[in-house]
Amino acid sequence: MRNRSRAPLGFLILAGAILVSAPILLAAQQGRDTGASRPRPLPYETRDKTLGVVTCASSLCHGSMVEWKDAHILQNEYITWSRVDKHARATLVLLNAQSRKIAKNLGLSDPAEKSKICLDCHAHNPGSASMGTRAKLSDGVTCEACHGPAERWVASHAVPGATHAQNIAHGLYPTDQPIPRARLCMSCHFGNADRFVTHRLMGAGHPRLSFKLETFSQIGPSHFRVDADYEARKGKWNGAKVWAIGQALAVAETMKVLTDPNRGRDGLFPEFVLFDCYACHHPMSEKKWTSSGSFGGRSAPGLARLNDSNMLMLRAIMHVVDPPVAEEISARVVAVHRAIAGEGALATSAQALGAVAEQAAETIASHRFDDSALRGVALALVDEGLAGHYKDYAAAEQSVMAVGSVLNYMRSQGLLANVRSVNQGLARLRDPLSNDENYQPAEFQKRLQEFRTILEGLPASPQVSHD
Ligand code: HEC
Ligand code: HEC
Ligand code: HEC
Ligand code: HEC
Known part of the structure; x- marks a missing residue:
C-alpha cells in the first residue's frame, strides 16, 4: 500500500x-x-527565532566527531543527524524527479522545494519572520524542528548545572x-x-x-x-x-x-x-x-x-x-x-x-x-x-x-x-x-x-x- x-x-x-x-x-x-x-505549541508554532543548524554544529557543542566520554549527552548529534538521519535530507527529496512530478501534477506555481505545502513537513518552516539570518529551509528537518527554536534557550542550556526543566521553561520542546x-x-x-x-x-x-x-x-x-x-x-x-x-x-x-x-x-x-x-x-x-x-x-x-x-x-x-x-x-x-x-x-x-x-x-x-x-x-x-x-x-x-x-x-x-x-x-x-x-x-x-x-x-x- x-x-x-x-x-x-x-x-x-x-x-x-x-x-x-x-x-x-x-x-x-x-x-x-x-x-x-x-x-x-509545536516547534513551528512558537514565535521564538530559529537560529539554524550551524548554531548547534560546533565541534564543542553537538558537532564532535566522536562521542564524549564524560558528558551526559553524546555531543556528536549533529554528525549522526547530518550523515545518517533521513530528516537531514528531507528537503533534498523535494528536488528529485518524484517531487517534480508531484508538484507538476498538483499544478503548484512554485517548484516543490519552494512550496509551503511541501516545506511544512520536509523542512522546519515556522514562517520567514521567525527564521534567523543563519537558518536555512534547505537544512531539512533540523534540530530546531524537533527541539524547538533556540533563541531563548541556546545560551542558557549549555551553562553548567542547567536543568532540563529550566531549558523547557526557556522554550526547549519537551x-x-x-x-x-x-x-x-x-x-x-x-x-x-x-x-x-x-x-x-x-x-x-x-x-x-x-x-x-x-x-x-x-x-x-x-x-x-x-x-x-x-x-x-x-x-x-x-x-x-x-x-x-x-x-x-x-x-x-x-x-x-x-x-x-x-x-x-x-x-x-x-x-x-x-x-x-x-x-x-x-x-x-x-x-x-x-x-x-x-x-x-x-x-x-x-x-x-x-x-x-x-x-x-x-x-x-x-x-x-x-x-x-x-x-x-x-x-x-x-x-x-x-x-x-x-x-x-x-x-x-x-x-x-x-x-x-x-x-x-x-x-x-x-x-x-x-x-x-x-x-x-x-x-x-x-x-x-x-x-x-x-x-x-x-x-x-x-x-x-x-x-x-x-x-x-x-x-x-x-x-x-x-x-x-x-x-x-x-x-x-x-x-x-x-x-x-x-x-x-x-x-x-x-x-x-x-x-x-x-x-x-x-x-x-x-x-x-x-x-
Ligand atoms: C471514495 C473513493 C476513494 C477512496 C476511499 C480512495 N480513493 Fe484514491 N482515487 C479515487 C478517485 C476517484 C481517483 C481518481 C481516479 C482516476 O484518476 O482515474 C483516485 C486516484 C488515486 C490515485 C492516483 C491514481 C492514478 O492512477 O493516478 C492514488 C495513488 C490513490 N487514489 C490512492 C488512494 C489511497 C492510498 C487511498 C486510501 C488512503 C485512496 N486512494 C482512497 C477514489 C478513492
Ligand atoms: C503532512 C506532511 C507532509 C506533506 C504535506 C508532504 N510530505 Fe512528503 N513525506 C512526508 C513524510 C513523513 C514522508 C516519509 C514517508 C515515510 O517514510 O513513511 C514523505 C515522503 C515523501 C517522498 C518520498 C521520499 C523518499 O525518501 O522516498 C517524496 C518524493 C515527497 N514526500 C515529496 C513531497 C512533496 C513534493 C510535497 C509537497 C507537494 C510533500 N512531500 C508534502 C510528509 C509530508
Ligand atoms: C517537520 C516534520 C517532521 C517531524 C517533526 C518529524 N519527522 Fe520524521 N520524517 C519527516 C520526513 C519529511 C521524512 C522523510 C524524509 C525522506 O524520505 O528523505 C521523515 C523520516 C523519518 C524516518 C525515516 C523513515 C524511513 O522510511 O526510513 C523516521 C524513522 C522518522 N522520520 C521518525 C520520526 C519521529 C520518531 C519523529 C518525532 C520524534 C519525527 N520523525 C518527527 C518529517 C518529520
Ligand atoms: C525528528 C526529531 C529530532 C531531530 C531532527 C533532532 N532530535 Fe534530538 N532528540 C529527539 C528526541 C525524540 C530525543 C529524545 C527525547 C529527549 O531526550 O528529549 C532527542 C534527544 C536529544 C538530545 C538529548 C540526549 C540526552 O541524553 O539527554 C540532544 C542533546 C539532542 N537530541 C540534540 C539534537 C541535535 C543537536 C540535533 C540536530 C543536529 C537533533 N537533536 C535533532 C528528536 C530529534
Missing part, C-alpha cells in the same frame, strides 16, 4: 463517495467541533514527554490541522504515510542513548507508549478532519484519504461487501467505509489499559460508521469518539505500558477476530498488519522468545488473505485460533520492562 502511487489502480466505484458526502455536508453546516484545551513527542512526530508523519497528506497529494504521486510502531519508537539512527544516566535525568524511555498514544491522537485527529468543513472536503467530495482505500480501489468484478464491519456493527452496501484501522488498534490497546473504555470506543465507532451511512448526526458522534480518544491518550500516558501490555495488545487483536469482528477482508487484513507490527516491534526489542514459531504463525495467518476474492472468514478464524495458541505459549520475556 505504501507505494500504491506507483502501481496501476483498479477500477473505481464512485457511488459510495457521492453518497457519503451528504452527512459531511451536513456536518459542515453544523459547524466545527470544539477541540480540547490547547496543548503546548521531546522526552510521551504526549508532546507523539504530537510532534505525528505533525509530519500523520498530519494535523496545518498539514496533511490528502488524497489529492497521493493522487499526484505522494507515498502514503505509514504509521508503523518502529517509526514512533525511536528515531533510528539514534543521536541519543537511553542509559542509566539518561533515565536518571529524564525518566524511562518508552517508544511503544508513544506509538500507543499516537494511535489515540490519530483517531481524534481523524474525527476532526472528518467534521471540519475546511479540511474534510476536497471540492464537492469528502476527503477520501479518511476512507478505506479498497472501498473504491478495486475491480467491479470483486463483490467485497459483507454486512458486518470490523467493529461488529452493520455496514451498508455501496458506501465508502471509513478507514478504522487506527480505531481497531486503539481499541486493542484500551482492552489492555482500561477495558470499559475499549467497549465505549466500539460503541462510538459503530455510531460514526452509522452516521456516515446516514443514520444519526455525524458531528455529534465524531465529536464523542474524538473526546474518548483524547482522554485515552492521557490514560495511556499514565499507564505502565510494558512488554506484557504489548503482548496483550496482540492478543486483543486476535480475540477481536475470534469474536467474529473481521468478517470483511479489509478488517482481517488490517488486523494482521497490526498484529505483525506489534510483534515485529517486540522482536526488534528482543522481547520475543520464539521468533520462528511467531513468524510461521503470522505466515499462516496471512495465507487466507492472499486472494481477497476468495476470502473465507471461517478459515481465517481457524488460523486465528492457532495463532492464539502460539502467542499464549510464548514464555514471559527475559527482558526488563520499560515504563
Whole structure:
C-alpha cells in the first residue's frame, strides 16, 4: 500500500463517495467541533527565532566527531543527524524527479522545494519572520524542528548545572514527554490541522504515510542513548507508549478532519484519504461487501467505509489499559460508521469518539505500558477476530498488519522468545488473505485460533520492562 502511487489502480466505484458526502455536508453546516484545551505549541508554532543548524554544529557543542566520554549527552548529534538521519535530507527529496512530478501534477506555481505545502513537513518552516539570518529551509528537518527554536534557550542550556526543566521553561520542546513527542512526530508523519497528506497529494504521486510502531519508537539512527544516566535525568524511555498514544491522537485527529468543513472536503467530495482505500480501489468484478464491519456493527452496501484501522488498534490497546473504555470506543465507532451511512448526526458522534480518544491518550500516558501490555495488545487483536469482528477482508487484513507490527516491534526489542514459531504463525495467518476474492472468514478464524495458541505459549520475556 505504501507505494500504491506507483502501481496501476483498479477500477473505481464512485457511488459510495457521492453518497457519503451528504452527512459531511451536513456536518459542515453544523459547524466545527470544539477541540480540547490547547496543548503546548509545536516547534513551528512558537514565535521564538530559529537560529539554524550551524548554531548547534560546533565541534564543542553537538558537532564532535566522536562521542564524549564524560558528558551526559553524546555531543556528536549533529554528525549522526547530518550523515545518517533521513530528516537531514528531507528537503533534498523535494528536488528529485518524484517531487517534480508531484508538484507538476498538483499544478503548484512554485517548484516543490519552494512550496509551503511541501516545506511544512520536509523542512522546519515556522514562517520567514521567525527564521534567523543563519537558518536555512534547505537544512531539512533540523534540530530546531524537533527541539524547538533556540533563541531563548541556546545560551542558557549549555551553562553548567542547567536543568532540563529550566531549558523547557526557556522554550526547549519537551521531546522526552510521551504526549508532546507523539504530537510532534505525528505533525509530519500523520498530519494535523496545518498539514496533511490528502488524497489529492497521493493522487499526484505522494507515498502514503505509514504509521508503523518502529517509526514512533525511536528515531533510528539514534543521536541519543537511553542509559542509566539518561533515565536518571529524564525518566524511562518508552517508544511503544508513544506509538500507543499516537494511535489515540490519530483517531481524534481523524474525527476532526472528518467534521471540519475546511479540511474534510476536497471540492464537492469528502476527503477520501479518511476512507478505506479498497472501498473504491478495486475491480467491479470483486463483490467485497459483507454486512458486518470490523467493529461488529452493520455496514451498508455501496458506501465508502471509513478507514478504522487506527480505531481497531486503539481499541486493542484500551482492552489492555482500561477495558470499559475499549467497549465505549466500539460503541462510538459503530455510531460514526452509522452516521456516515446516514443514520444519526455525524458531528455529534465524531465529536464523542474524538473526546474518548483524547482522554485515552492521557490514560495511556499514565499507564505502565510494558512488554506484557504489548503482548496483550496482540492478543486483543486476535480475540477481536475470534469474536467474529473481521468478517470483511479489509478488517482481517488490517488486523494482521497490526498484529505483525506489534510483534515485529517486540522482536526488534528482543522481547520475543520464539521468533520462528511467531513468524510461521503470522505466515499462516496471512495465507487466507492472499486472494481477497476468495476470502473465507471461517478459515481465517481457524488460523486465528492457532495463532492464539502460539502467542499464549510464548514464555514471559527475559527482558526488563520499560515504563
Ligand atoms: C503532512 C506532511 C507532509 C506533506 C504535506 C508532504 N510530505 Fe512528503 N513525506 C512526508 C513524510 C513523513 C514522508 C516519509 C514517508 C515515510 O517514510 O513513511 C514523505 C515522503 C515523501 C517522498 C518520498 C521520499 C523518499 O525518501 O522516498 C517524496 C518524493 C515527497 N514526500 C515529496 C513531497 C512533496 C513534493 C510535497 C509537497 C507537494 C510533500 N512531500 C508534502 C510528509 C509530508
Ligand atoms: C525528528 C526529531 C529530532 C531531530 C531532527 C533532532 N532530535 Fe534530538 N532528540 C529527539 C528526541 C525524540 C530525543 C529524545 C527525547 C529527549 O531526550 O528529549 C532527542 C534527544 C536529544 C538530545 C538529548 C540526549 C540526552 O541524553 O539527554 C540532544 C542533546 C539532542 N537530541 C540534540 C539534537 C541535535 C543537536 C540535533 C540536530 C543536529 C537533533 N537533536 C535533532 C528528536 C530529534
Ligand atoms: C517537520 C516534520 C517532521 C517531524 C517533526 C518529524 N519527522 Fe520524521 N520524517 C519527516 C520526513 C519529511 C521524512 C522523510 C524524509 C525522506 O524520505 O528523505 C521523515 C523520516 C523519518 C524516518 C525515516 C523513515 C524511513 O522510511 O526510513 C523516521 C524513522 C522518522 N522520520 C521518525 C520520526 C519521529 C520518531 C519523529 C518525532 C520524534 C519525527 N520523525 C518527527 C518529517 C518529520
Ligand atoms: C471514495 C473513493 C476513494 C477512496 C476511499 C480512495 N480513493 Fe484514491 N482515487 C479515487 C478517485 C476517484 C481517483 C481518481 C481516479 C482516476 O484518476 O482515474 C483516485 C486516484 C488515486 C490515485 C492516483 C491514481 C492514478 O492512477 O493516478 C492514488 C495513488 C490513490 N487514489 C490512492 C488512494 C489511497 C492510498 C487511498 C486510501 C488512503 C485512496 N486512494 C482512497 C477514489 C478513492
